[in-house]
Amino acid sequence: xxxxxxxxxxxxxxxxxxxxxxxxxxxxxxxxxxxxxxxxxxxxxxxxxxxxxxxxxxxxxxxxxxxxxxxxxxxxxxxxxxxxxxxxxxxxxxxxxxxxxxxxxxxxxxxxxxxxxxxxxxxxxxxxxxxxxxxxxxxxxxxxxxxxxxxxxxxxxxxxxxxxxxxxxxxxxxxxxxxxxxxxxxxxxxxxxxxxxxxxxxxxxxxxxxxxxxxxxxxxxxxxxxxxxxxxxxxxxxxxxxxxxxxxxxxxxxxxxxxxxxxxxxxxxxxxxxxxxxxxxxxxxxxxxxxxxxxxxxxxxxxxx
Amino acid sequence: xxxxxxxxxxxxxxxxxxxxxxxxxxxxxxxxxxxxxxxxxxxxxxxxxxxxxxxxxxxxxxxxxxxxxxxxxxxxxxxxxxxxxxxxxxxxxxxxxxxxxxxxxxxxxxxxxxxxxxxxxxxxxxxxxxxxxxxxxxxxxxxxxxxxxxxxxxxxxxxxxxxxxxxxxxxxxxxxxxxxxxxxxxxxxxxxxxxxxxxxxxxxxxxxxxxxxxxxxxxxxxxxxxxxxxxxxxxxxxxxxxxxxxxxxxxxxxxxxxxxxxxxxxxxxxxxxxxxxxxxxxxxxxxxxxxxxxxxxxxxxxxxx
Numbered sequence: 001x002x003x004x005x006x007x008x009x010x011x012x013x014x015x016x017x018x019x020x021x022x023x024x025x026x027x028x029x030x031x032x033x034x035x036x037x038x039x040x041x042x043x044x045x046x047x048x049x050x051x052x053x054x055x056x057x058x059x060x061x062x063x064x065x066x067x068x069x070x071x072x073x074x075x076x077x078x079x080x081x082x083x084x085x086x087x088x089x090x091x092x093x094x095x096x097x098x099x100x101x102x103x104x105x106x107x108x109x110x111x112x113x114x115x116x117x118x119x120x121x122x123x124x125x126x127x128x129x130x131x132x133x134x135x136x137x138x139x140x141x142x143x144x145x146x147x148x149x150x151x152x153x154x155x156x157x158x159x160x161x162x163x164x165x166x167x168x169x170x171x172x173x174x175x176x177x178x179x180x181x182x183x184x185x186x187x188x189x190x191x192x193x194x195x196x197x198x199x200x201x202x203x204x205x206x207x208x209x210x211x212x213x214x215x216x217x218x219x220x221x222x223x224x225x226x227x228x229x230x231x232x233x234x235x236x237x238x239x240x241x242x243x244x245x246x247x248x249x250x251x252x253x254x255x256x257x258x259x260x261x262x263x264x265x266x267x268x269x270x271x272x273x274x275x276x277x278x279x280x281x282x283x284x285x286x287x288x289x290x291x292x293x294x295x296x297x298x299x300x301x302x303x304x305x
Numbered sequence: 306x307x308x309x310x311x312x313x314x315x316x317x318x319x320x321x322x323x324x325x326x327x328x329x330x331x332x333x334x335x336x337x338x339x340x341x342x343x344x345x346x347x348x349x350x351x352x353x354x355x356x357x358x359x360x361x362x363x364x365x366x367x368x369x370x371x372x373x374x375x376x377x378x379x380x381x382x383x384x385x386x387x388x389x390x391x392x393x394x395x396x397x398x399x400x401x402x403x404x405x406x407x408x409x410x411x412x413x414x415x416x417x418x419x420x421x422x423x424x425x426x427x428x429x430x431x432x433x434x435x436x437x438x439x440x441x442x443x444x445x446x447x448x449x450x451x452x453x454x455x456x457x458x459x460x461x462x463x464x465x466x467x468x469x470x471x472x473x474x475x476x477x478x479x480x481x482x483x484x485x486x487x488x489x490x491x492x493x494x495x496x497x498x499x500x501x502x503x504x505x506x507x508x509x510x511x512x513x514x515x516x517x518x519x520x521x522x523x524x525x526x527x528x529x530x531x532x533x534x535x536x537x538x539x540x541x542x543x544x545x546x547x548x549x550x551x552x553x554x555x556x557x558x559x560x561x562x563x564x565x566x567x568x569x570x571x572x573x574x575x576x577x578x579x580x581x582x583x584x585x586x587x588x589x590x591x592x593x594x595x596x597x598x599x600x601x602x603x604x605x606x607x608x609x610x
């Protein structure tokens with residue numbers, strides 16, 4: 001009973017007020033799968049070039065991640081670099097070299113196809129749809145998207161998310177997708193587009209879960225400091241779906257329990273918060289499940305009244 | 306056992322994306338006392354000009370607010386006008402006419418001086434200190450301030466808040482006052498300046514309570530829509546201190562119970578959220594305690610996990 005994760009595996013260059021790294025392991029698929037691996041077995045589908053380092057493969061393998069779907073082709077791995085503003089609320093892209101990712105055609109190994117959980121990282125909506133079609137017996141499928149697809153590939157995106165159980169996006173994307181500036185209205189509009197579960201991520205300000213049963217807000221974790229926010233949203237997604245997979249969530253048997261979904265949102269917040277504590281994926285080199293559960297309790301203690 | 310509130314009573318001109326009002330009742334003291342009046346008897350200290358309307362006096366009186374300390378002097382009432390940006394996250398001041406407020410010297414009627422609770426709205430720190438000195442047998446005193454006093458009257462402000470039990474400010478003010486950009490560090494620094502209770506307000510993103518016992522975060526209420534955010538921070542303060550006064554909070558008998566403080570922060574959030582639902586003080590013309598308690602439960606239901 002594994003989770004299949006599709007998305008980018010990349011090298012990132014990142015500069016924050018706390019320092020600068022020229023080239024480090026990154027990509028949505030990387031962050032999602034590392035975060036989810038604390039809860040459930042993970043199988044990834046992605047592509048890298050022949051410059052991909054053994055030590056980076058080793059990091060993923062050490063977390064038990066199935067790399068059978070990680071294609072290695074001639075050329076360079078996707079490279080992305082950015083610089084954050086002093087308060088880290090703004091990110092300026094410096095370089096985007098798609099490289100081998102430009103021709104990414106997700107192909108699922110046979111033993112991936114009957115897995116029950118699917119997380120589609122932020123890639124071309126048609127590719128996301130294609131992956132979902134290759135899967136049999138899915139319990140829970142959903143994913144992420146971004147402004148680029150919302151603006152330029154709207155119809156394709158709508159067709160894609162119509163089949164999803166859940167959608168995870170940030171607040172500006174939710175407003176863009178729905179055309180509504182009030183968050184409650186944006187959420188209601190999006191819940192009418194297919195997904196029955198919507199999580200709107202608000203960065204340092206937490207996240208809000210919307211379902212037909214109502215909404216649930218979790219405040220942001222007070223980090224000291226936010227070292228590097230790269231990947232936090234993807235780690236949120238990994239913690240969210242990872243926890244649901246661990247708990248065997250199965251909406252085919254009726255609506256998901258509200259408590260279960262709320263806890264999944266908190267675990268998402270926990271994983272997102274850890275991600276920001278060091279550069280790139282560094283926090284995942286020594287993060288333990290005990291630390292994750294400890295911070296979950298910290299969320300509980302700091303929000304209970 | 307009343308709450309004494311000191312601050313501005315004003316006329317405001319406000320423009321938001323939802324409309325425009327040329328002149329309506331406003332001012333920190335007005336909002337604080339209206340919000341607090343749902344919990345405890347309130348006595349105000351403020352000054353208005355001879356243009357102050359009877360209907361505005363009537364509104365305050367209808368909420369049972371003691372107006373013995375509301376001085377009426379020749380001249381015009383403080384006038385302030387502003388326009389909000391489309392997303393209402395930015396406010397541009399158009400006009401600030403201090404008028405009779407320029408010479409405000411808070412004078413407390415005798416029957417105010419032995420009241421146990423004091424909320425000092427955002428005025429000159431030396432005036433705030435002077436009011437506190439006139440009070441006897443205070444249980445709980447604190448208030449608000451703003452960038453203007455933090456930057457231009459720092460020493461005076463520090464001397465003033467040193468005697469306060471609680472301080473309520475927004476996040477940018479907390480950063481300015483402490484010189485720390487990380488919120489946790491800003492809070493730790495401010496707790497070292499005197500107040501044992503610090504509430505950092507984050508607008509639509511909620512609020513965080515900091516004490517020696519730890520921190521508590523409440524997310525913002527999801528308004529549909531935010532009609533006019535003017536006065537929301539003051540209503541937060543009124544709900545916060547009003548609830549503590551209602552409950553007879555008395556830190557002279559030891560640290561305040563954490564649950565009590567947390568509930569006070571939630572009641573502050575509730576009152577702040579109601580304030581935004583209509584222009585100016587309009588929501589307080591028909592708001593009931595039952596609605597307030599209903600929204601408190603809604604906060605509980607939407608944050609519990």
